Amino acid sequence: xxxxxxxxxxxxxxxxxxxxxxxxxxxxxxxxxxxxxxxxxxxxxxxxxxxxxxxxxxxxxxxxxxxxxxxxxxxxxxxxxxxxxxxxxxxxxxxxxxxxxxxxxxxxxxxxxxxxxxxxxxxxxxxxxxxxxxxxxxxxxxxxxxxxxxxxxxxxxxxxxxxxxxxxxxxxxxxxxxxxxxxxxxxxxxxxxxxxxxxxxxxxxxxxxxxxxxxxxxxxxxxxxxxxxxxxxxxxxxxxxxxxxxxxxxxxxxxxxxxxxxxxxxxxxxxxxxxxxxxxxxxxxxxxxxxxxxxxx
Numbered sequence: 001x002x003x004x005x006x007x008x009x010x011x012x013x014x015x016x017x018x019x020x021x022x023x024x025x026x027x028x029x030x031x032x033x034x035x036x037x038x039x040x041x042x043x044x045x046x047x048x049x050x051x052x053x054x055x056x057x058x059x060x061x062x063x064x065x066x067x068x069x070x071x072x073x074x075x076x077x078x079x080x081x082x083x084x085x086x087x088x089x090x091x092x093x094x095x096x097x098x099x100x101x102x103x104x105x106x107x108x109x110x111x112x113x114x115x116x117x118x119x120x121x122x123x124x125x126x127x128x129x130x131x132x133x134x135x136x137x138x139x140x141x142x143x144x145x146x147x148x149x150x151x152x153x154x155x156x157x158x159x160x161x162x163x164x165x166x167x168x169x170x171x172x173x174x175x176x177x178x179x180x181x182x183x184x185x186x187x188x189x190x191x192x193x194x195x196x197x198x199x200x201x202x203x204x205x206x207x208x209x210x211x212x213x214x215x216x217x218x219x220x221x222x223x224x225x226x227x228x229x230x231x232x233x234x235x236x237x238x239x240x241x242x243x244x245x246x247x248x249x250x251x252x253x254x255x256x257x258x259x260x261x262x263x264x265x266x267x268x269x270x271x272x273x274x275x276x277x278x279x280x281x282x283x284x285x286x287x288x289x290x291x292x293x294x295x296x297x
Contacts (some may be wrong), residue, residue, distance in 0.1 A: 005147055008155035012055050015201035017146035019048035023074070027137050030078070031128045035085045038078050038124075045075040050197040054163050058152040060144070067143045073136055077127050083232065084120035088113040090233050094255045105248045112243055157205060161289045167198045168278060175275055178268050182231055185264065188271060189224035192217050209277075209284035216270070216277040223267035230260045 005013060026041035049071040052064045091113060095106050127133055147153070171191040179185050196217040203210050234256045241249045 005150070006154040006156055008157045008160040009058065009147070009150055009153050011157065011160055011201045012051075012058055012155070013147035013150055016048065016051055016055075016149060019044045019051065020143075020145055023048065023071075024141055027140065031125050038081050038085070042075050042078040042082055045071045045078075046193075047197045047200075049075070050194050051201075052149075054167050054194070054198040055160070057163065058155050058159070059149050060151045063144060063149060067149075070136060070139050070143070074140060077133070077136075078124070081120045081124045084113075084117045086229050087233050087236055088117050090229055091237070091252065094233075094252060094259070098251065098255050101248065101251055105245070105251075108244060109248065109252075112240060157202075158289050161202065161205070161285060164195075164198045164202065165282070165289065167195050171195060172275070172278075175271065178272065182227075185224055185267060186228055189221060189228060192221050192224065192271070192274065196221065205288055206281065206284040209281045213274070213277040213281045216274045220267065220270040220274050223263055223270050227260060227263040227267050230256055230263060234260070 022044035023041060026037065026044070029037060030041060049068050052059065052068050052071075056064055091109060095101050095109055101109075143149075152159075171188060174184065174188045174191060179188050196214060199210065199214060199217070203214070234253060237244070237249055237252045237256065244252075
């Protein structure tokens with residue numbers, strides 16, 4: 001007979017199960033998956049991996065550790081295809097907006113972007129055809145689902161919220177002063193992403209404050225992610241100078257440098273607004289996070 005889960009444990013089990021279903025559904029289709037499908041599968045793997053870390057004390061830790069390793073391999077396998085998709089969309093947009101880039105240069109850029117996207121898809125198809133990929137897919141499908149991963153079945157929402165609160169230590173430390181370098185912004189982006197994934201199962205607890213905080217997190221993540229994509233696109237453009245030519249590379253790098261500066265300023269501003277929403281969330285959820293008094297329900 002399956003024992004009924006306490007509310008906190010049930011929240012964690014449901015959140016884990018939702019992402020597991022997304023990943024299992026994506027496995028058979030990745031060879032011919034769309035841009036959106038590849039992105040969705042990769043996000044589900046990263047979200048689940050983050051949840052397994054956040055809620056580790058409530059889980060079978062050995063199983064969770066092995067699961068996270070498989071999820072990391074899965075997400076990394078999709079990384080090149082996703083990066084090529086993002087880079088193509090970004091550089092096409094930059095080239096269209098710059099009237100100083102001639103038609104011939106624009107065609108050369110688009111041709112190269114198409115070739116690199118095609119190469120990345122071919123790499124993914126080869127990866128999917130490998131025996132190691134089949135073994136990885138079987139491993140992902142064998143991992144326990146939802147509540148079967150739980151080691152603690154009687155956790156209350158307060159225990160779950162305590163784990164979420166601990167995830168905020170890193171971004172609070174990083175935001176003691178406004179981030180300046182690209183490395184600091186990237187680290188903050190990863191920290192915000194981890195906090196958001198931890199918070200998403202709790203939207204029914206103090207919903208107004210929780211949803212406000214999630215909106216602020218998404219807004220900051222969007223700009224931090226776009227900033228990171230712009231830097232990576234600049235690295236790629238420099239490497240392609242033998243094909244693109246010095247003049248086009250210089251033009252694109254100038255455009256990307258201005259975009260990077262604008263995004264950096266906006267990302268820092270949006271990140272600053274996250275901490276205000278986080279403090280409001282802490283105030284709104286204080287009653288749920290208080291430990292129960294001995295002898296009381």
